Amino acid sequence: MSSTVPTGTSRFEVFAEPGSYRVVRPTNAEGVIDLINRHGVQIVDLKFTDLPGLWQHFSITLPEVSESLFQNGIGFDGSSIRGFQEIHESDMLLVPDATTAFVDPVCATPTVAIICDVVDPVTHEPYSRDPRYIAKKAERYLRETGLATTCYFGPEVEFFIFDSIRFGQDAHSGYYFVDSSEGEWNTGSDEGAYGGGNLGYQMRYKEGYFPVPPHDTLQDIRSEIVLMLQSIGVQVEVHHHEVATGGQNEIDMRFSTLTRMADNVMLYKYICKNVARKHGKVATFMPKPLFADNASGMHCHQSLWQEERNLFYDASGWALTSDVCRWYIGGLLHHAGALMAFCAPSTNSYKRLVPGYEAPVNLAMSQRNRSAAARIPMYSDSPSARRVEFRCPDPSANAYLAFAAMLMAGLDGIEQKLDPGEPLDRNIYDLPPEEAAAVRQVPASLDAALAALESDHAFLCKGGVFTDDVITTWLEYKRKREIDAVKLRPHPWEFHLYFDV
Template structure:
C-alpha cells in the first residue's frame, strides 16, 4: 500500500488517530498514537521518535533516541478504540537511518532475504496454531512473604460442585476432555466467533476455530499461512484481538503455555514450507509422506538445532512446564507422518502438493514470532545446505505412539531440553547457523541470552509454595 493510499484510507475511515507500533525482544507490542491531523506524507519518511532505553533489552540511556519507520503494508483499523484509530506496524531505525539490528522485525526480513540469496527458494510460508485459555478470573502475587496464583472458569472441571447464584448448571469440561464439544459444554462459541469476525475485518483469512483439549476454556483459532514476516505481523494482530475481545466479554485471555497444573498446556504448532514462485519445494510424490529430499533436509536442520532453537521458540520458564511427557507435549525430537507425539509431524490428511508442509509442534506463544520463525527458517536452511538427513541422524521416521514406548525404547530418542537454562546453554554453544547472511548478529545473540537468563534467575531465586509442602516441617 502506498503512502498516498494510507492517507486516503485515513480520510475514507474518518481516522482520528494513527497508532504506530513496534515489537520488543519478548514479542510484546508497544505504541505511540498521533492525531491524524499530525500525520502527513513526511511522517512516513521521517518516522516517529521514541525512547529505546525504556524498552527492556534495547538501548542504554546514553543512546536512547530511536525511530519507528512505518510499514504501510501493515495497516488495519483498531476495532476496540472509541476514537477511530489506524494501526501501523513499524521497523526500528537508529537516528542515522540504519536498521536497528536488535529489531525483531528487521531480523525476520533479513531471514527472508537470506532464503532468496541462498538460492533455495523465493518465499518461506508459515502458519502458527496459537492456542490460548480464556478465564473468568485471574489473580496472582509474588512478594517477600507471599506467593500464589488463582484462575477460574465457568467451564472448569473443579467447578462441578460450586454453589452459584441461580444454581450450578453443570456441563463442565473434564480434565483433558475439552476437544471440540458442542454447547452447552462449550460456552465460548460466540466469543471465538466474534474474534474471528474482527480478525477478518483486520485482513486475516480465518480458516476455523474450536475448543481445545484442556478444561477451563482452552481454544484455538487458525488463520491462513503467509510469508514469514507477514505471518509474524498477523500473529501480533491475532493476540491483540484475542486479548481485547475476551476483555469486552468480561473475561481474560492468556497465551501462557502452562497456566494449569495437571492438564494440557497451550502450544504454537508452526506449519512451514518453501516455494519457488508457485512451485512447492517440499513436495515429491512417492517420498515418505510425499516429502522431497529438500523437506527432509529442512527437518534434519530443525531437529539437529532444536535444543538451541527452543531458547527462541520456547523462551520462558513456563514453557518447560508444558514440555513434559503425558500431556500431548511434543518433547521427542523425531519426525513422523500424522503423529502428534513427535516434535515434527507431517500432515497427510487432505493435503495437496501446494499444501505439503512440515509442522514443528514444540514452540509456544511466549515466543517472539519474528525471531522464532526466522530461527526455524535458518535451522532448516542449514539442514538443506549441509544435507542433514534426519533418517541417518536417528530422528525417524517414527510412526508409533512414543508415549506408550518402554523406558528402554524411549532412551534411544533424543528429547528437548528440560529447562530454560539448558536451552539457553544450547543456544550459547550452537548459534553459528543463525549468523549466516548476517540475519542474526553475535551482539543480538549475546544480548538475548543475557536478557533471558535474567528472567530465568528471577524465577529461580523465588520461593515456591510447593517448597512449603515439601520442607516446612523439616
C-alpha cells in the same frame, strides 16, 4: 491471495479469500492518508514489538501524518523498551510500514493502526534488535541462497480465556488464582456457567476437544474474534475449543509469508485479549497456566516454495515429501536445543514440554503422529499441502524471532543435507525403554535451552540475520530478568514438600 485495485488506485491492495471479507490495505503513504480520510479517522496509532515479543505503541494526531513520516520516521525513547537501548543511546526512530495499516476495531475513537519498523537515527539503518527486521532479513537470506523464493508459515496458536486471574509475590507470600466457569474444579461450586446455580456442564480434564455448547461457553467469543480478525485482513480457517478444561481455545489463521504471518500473530494476540476483556474475561498465551491438564502450544506449519512450486513435495518420497523437506526437518531437529531458546522462551514453557500431555518432547519425525516434534500432516495428498509441522514452539514466543530461527535451522539442514533419522510412526511415549533412550529430547529447562543457544548459534547468524549482539542481549535478558528471578523466589509447592523437614 491478493490483487491490485484497477488503474488509478494502485495505492491500495485488495486482500480476499473465497467467502471472506474483501479488505483493502494501502500500499504507500498516500493510501494511508486516503484510508484516514475515508473512515473519518482522528488518531493514528504506531505499534512495534519489543525484543521479548510484546506490542508497544504510541499515538499521533492527524497533522503529524504526512509522506515524510513514512520516510523519516518519528522519535521515541529506546531505553524504556525491553531489550533495546541503553540510556546514553536512547534516541530511536519508528518508521511506519504503510502496507500494515488498518482501522483498529478495538478503539472507540476512529483510529488507524500501523505496524512500524525501528531505525537507528545516527546510522539511518534498521535497528539490529528490532524483531521485525530480523524476520525480514531471514526472508531476504532465503532468496539470496537461491534455494527458494518464499517460506510460508501457518502457526496454530492456542490460548486460554479465564473469568478471572489473581497473582502476587512478596517477601512473605506468593500465590496465583485462575478461575473459569468451564473448569472441572467448579463442578461443586454454587454458581455455574450461566449463573443462578450450577448446571453441571463443566468440561472434564482433557476432554475439551470438541464438546458443543452448553459445555463450550466460548463459541460466540471466538466467533467475534474471528470476524474482527477478518475485518482487518487476517484470514481465518477454523476455530474451536481445545483439549484442556477451563477455557482453552484455538483459532487457526490461513498461512502466509514469514514476516506477514508474524505480523498476524501480533494482531491475533491483540484482538483475542481485547475481545475477551470486552466480555469481562481475560485471555492468556502463557503456555501452562493450569496444573494437570494440557498446555497451550504454537505448532508451526512451514514449507518452502520456488515461485509456484512446493519444494517439500515429492510423489515418490516418504509421506510424499522431498529430500529438501527431510533435510529441512533434519535442521530443525539438529538445532532444536538452540531453537527452543526462541520457540519456547519462558520458564513456564518447560512445564508444558514434559511427556504425557501431547507435548512434543521427542526429536523425531513422523507422519500423523503427534508425539513427534516434527510431523507431516496427512489430511491431503495435494502437492500444495505438503508441509512440516514443528510442534515444539509455544505462544509465549516472539513470532518474528521464532519463525526466523526455524527457517534458518531448516536452511542449514538443507545446506548440510542433515538426516532427520528414520520416521517414528508409533506412539513414542510407549516405546520400550531401550528404544526410547535412543530418541533425543528437547531441553528440560529454559536454562538448558539458553546454554544450547550459546554453543550453537552460527546457523542463525548466516547472512547477518541474527547478530552476535542480538544473541548476547537475548541470553542476558532471559537469564537475569527471568531465570534468576524465578530461582530466587520460593515456590508454593516447596512448602508442601519441605516445611516440616
